[in-house]
Amino acid sequence: MLISISNGWKIYNKGPQEVTALREIDLKIKKGEYIAITGPSGSGKSTLLHILGCLDIPKKGEYRFDEKRVDGLSEREIAGIRNKRIGFVFQFFNLLPRINILQNVGVPLFYAGEKKDKREKWAYEALKKVDMEHRALHSPNELSGGEKQRAAIARAIVNDPDIILADEPTGNLDTKTGLNILNLFGYLNEEGRTVIIVSHDLRIAKRAKRVISLQDGMIEKQ
């Protein structure tokens, strides 16, 4: 099993009020799956994605990545998983405005400690995969929404991760552009990568091979 969560809970307790964002989550994910996570706003989708991506650790229960308990790993080991195994894509692209697209795509390689030559070479290869190499030297604000998301996907795959996590990746795009981006995720899954997409978009749920629907922090039984 690639990922397994059993009886996972997430409780936010900043400030006076506790918010139980996830409860009793049982989930097993195999390598190569294509999963859509759906549910109303506030149902815990982003929280679950953050846990899956080791950006956060569940409060209770057990989370295993490659059979290893994540709460038993050091910060350094967890950072290693995030950096080498997982690529993230966000609704608002999260590109850095002051550096060009090639440099943006190379950011995860920078954190992995790679040298400039290698960063540029790999970033260029990743841009080619999403048909964006002609935009390498542009700044993010010169790109359309769809182009920004392509660049963000290039950044997510630059380390050749086996898992792609995306939080509402088409939420800020028009229908046609959103469809292009969806095709790209389909292609990444066909390459053998595990793809997990959070979305309200029914088209995503239709293409995914499995749909997980959340309601008030719980997985709805199928």
Ligand SMILES: Nc1ncnc2c1ncn2[C@@H]1O[C@H](COP(=O)(O)OP(=O)(O)O)[C@@H](O)[C@H]1O
């Ligand atoms: N950092 C936080 N602090 C406190 N509450 C939070 C925080 N992040 C999310 N929540 C709450 O947790 C619940 C689930 O949020 P979220 O996972 O963002 O849902 P979704 O992505 O489905 O809209 C919501 O009630 C939200 O208000």
Ligand SMILES: [Mg+2]
């Ligand atoms: Mg969300």
